[in-house]
Amino acid sequence: MDKNLLYRRIPRVDSLMREERLAEQIRKFGYGSVLAVVHDVLGEVREALDGCTLAEMADRELADIPERIGRKLEEWFEPEMKRVINGTGIILHTGLGRAPLGKGVMERAALASESYSNLEYDLKKGMRGERSAHFERLICHITGAQAAVAVNNNAAAVLLILTVLAEGGEVIVSRGELVEIGGKFRVPDMMELSGAKLREVGTTNRTRISDYENAVCEETKMFLKVHTSNYRIVGFTEEVPVEELCRMKKRYKIPVVEDLGSGVLLDLEAYGLKHEPTVQEVIRQGADLVCFSGDKLMGGPQAGIIAGRKDYIEKIKRHPLMRVLRIDKMTTAALETVLLEYLEPKKAVENIPVLRMLTRKEEDIRKDAEKLAGLMRESAAETRENRAQANHLHITVEKCVSRAGGGALPMEDIPSFAIAVSPEEISAGELSRRLRHLKIPVIGRVYKKRLLLDVRTLEEKDFPYLAEVFCGSSLFGGEIG
Numbered sequence: 001m002d003k004n005l006l007y008r009r010i011p012r013v014d015s016l017m018r019e020e021r022l023a024e025q026i027r028k029f030g031y032g033s034v035l036a037v038v039h040d041v042l043g044e045v046r047e048a049l050d051g052c053t054l055a056e057m058a059d060r061e062l063a064d065i066p067e068r069i070g071r072k073l074e075e076w077f078e079p080e081m082k083r084v085i086n087g088t089g090i091i092l093h094t095g096l097g098r099a100p101l102g103k104g105v106m107e108r109a110a111l112a113s114e115s116y117s118n119l120e121y122d123l124k125k126g127m128r129g130e131r132s133a134h135f136e137r138l139i140c141h142i143t144g145a146q147a148a149v150a151v152n153n154n155a156a157a158v159l160l161i162l163t164v165l166a167e168g169g170e171v172i173v174s175r176g177e178l179v180e181i182g183g184k185f186r187v188p189d190m191m192e193l194s195g196a197k198l199r200e201v202g203t204t205n206r207t208r209i210s211d212y213e214n215a216v217c218e219e220t221k222m223f224l225k226v227h228t229s230n231y232r233i234v235g236f237t238e239e240v241p242v243e244e245l246c247r248m249k250k251r252y253k254i255p256v257v258e259d260l261g262s263g264v265l266l267d268l269e270a271y272g273l274k275h276e277p278t279v280q281e282v283i284r285q286g287a288d289l290v291c292f293s294g295d296k297l298m299g300g301p302q303a304g305i306i307a308g309r310k311d312y313i314e315k316i317k318r319h320p321l322m323r324v325l326r327i328d329k330m331t332t333a334a335l336e337t338v339l340l341e342y343l344e345p346k347k348a349v350e351n352i353p354v355l356r357m358l359t360r361k362e363e364d365i366r367k368d369a370e371k372l373a374g375l376m377r378e379s380a381a382e383t384r385e386n387r388a389q390a391n392h393l394h395i396t397v398e399k400c401v402s403r404a405g406g407g408a409l410p411m412e413d414i415p416s417f418a419i420a421v422s423p424e425e426i427s428a429g430e431l432s433r434r435l436r437h438l439k440i441p442v443i444g445r446v447y448k449k450r451l452l453l454d455v456r457t458l459e460e461k462d463f464p465y466l467a468e469v470f471c472g473s474s475l476f477g478g479e480i481g
């Protein structure tokens, strides 16, 4: 084939830009954006023509270029970040954004952000205020701490505490607690970044109070305890509780700090889960500072909260790094709104999605699973009637195990129920891929050739959508890419 002849059949940029079909797109996305996509598509066409060996192949490449441009524009400029339905049963799924906030929280955040707010303005005094004022009183009231401050996330909180209290000195940490949390958070790295020197004591499985005491020297600036969030050391073990470390304070005047990881603000035992140390307990046991995530079990926005002794918190607030790591106004408003729920624990468990999902009763989940399975079977049957090509789906309800996720409660198998779908015409993996490409993507788990949707992390309001999805027009039609 004469390639030069083929290239001459590629439409010209200026004639494409005058195409009636692209006029609407130019109005919508702007001339420059459409022009960029036109160049992009023409580049693709040119490359494809290079590889063409048959005239029909070339004809196909050259057909309907304006339509291709239109499709590409819609694809490019559709918001990339979107809501997804979490059928994994992992409540704090890092890939899916950890803690969902629920509706009321973002309304408050929007209210404070859409217009001006008193973010750092003291309305009573008519002068400059502090952004932590909006939530500090609540954290103190709930946890019993003297003062509190919040930064971008818990990793930032740890870095800030180490920098402010221990830069140039030594920090004593048990070898059993040199944690790595997913996403590059490692205790030794944080230490190095802060300019503090890590002094490891004890062994992986056993650390005693004498190990800490023997390591104390002139340079010691802090005892740090780190919650082993995503693992447990079991068997022949010994660790020193915060309480016991605090008893040494009388002698050494060295601050005791605990990185709790997931900040639990209410007693999970009351809801049938294993006991997790709460922030309240750690403060009561005498820790000088405790830090934890806002978007793990607390169920709030991404933040790192530091609570504890007033003089240390004041020092932290005055440090230049505080300015680097501070939270924005949306987070400030969201944090305050979520903390207000904790004034009444019953309300917190009802209104904070993470706690609601975590404490849902197995029997209630089973009932919901039956309901959803029923809806899905109905719509699957409808499809079979309406379409020549049937999509047979076996839908059953079965027991499964949910997880807290986000490095919280790693050993806790939370019993739950899942919808198990096994399609006949396609594999479970292919079904899972198609579900990910839906307008509202559905994320499930493939297990033993079936797709599982754990009902614990589903919301009832999504049931009609899920049933409709399995009705097939969007899942089994030809429009999935």
Ligand SMILES: *Cc1c(COP(=O)(O)O)cnc(C)c1O
Residues within 6 Å of the ligand: 153, 154, 155, 156, 158, 179, 181, 185, 226, 227, 228, 229, 230, 259, 260, 261, 262, 292, 293, 294, 303, 304, 406, 407
């Ligand atoms: C999760 C976790 C962190 C990091 O918290 P982010 O809010 O994700 O930055 C730090 N320490 C511990 C012990 C954790 O569990």
